[in-house]
Amino acid sequence: MAADAHHVGAVIDSDSAHRRRPGGGVLVFVPGFVYILILFIIGRFAFPDPRATLFDISGYQLSWAEVLLLAAAIVAMAEQVKVAKPGINNTTEVLLMGATAIIQIVLFALSAAKVPILSIFNNTEFFLLTLINLAQTAVAYQINSATLMRTISSS
Secondary structure, X not given: OOOOOOOOOOOOEOOHHHHOOOOOHHHHHOOXXXXXXXXXXXXXXXXXXXXXXXXXXXXXXXXXXXXXXXXXXXXXXXXXXXXXXXXXXXXXXXXXXXXXXXXXXXXXHHHXXXXXXXXXXXXXXXXXXXXXXXXXXXXXXXXXXXXXXXHHHHO
């Protein structure tokens, strides 16, 4: 529905003091996938074979790669929930999520181009993490946009 002249007083809160717990500092803006990237890098050095069995629980064998992909999926859903608060402009968070996705694409592309120092990113696990991050960023952008539009139109 198009906005008309009677809807001029939309309230969009962009003050971080109202939307985050006090004392969070700049860390509240750090996308969850930064932590997944850190876990990925640590895991590449800690586990020589990321597909080797890490846990065996009642016959269900989980590898480091599977645990990391599960964590990435959970983080992706949490990031989407983070930007879905009505009346709050989370554009900064969504842009930082996009920046993280772009960094992952660049790392994967350079590693695929055989840049020696980035060879740890040239594998299926990192490619899947990049796809998960791209998908969650696109969905988070749509959720944030829809939430802002709903807030503006209901004011």
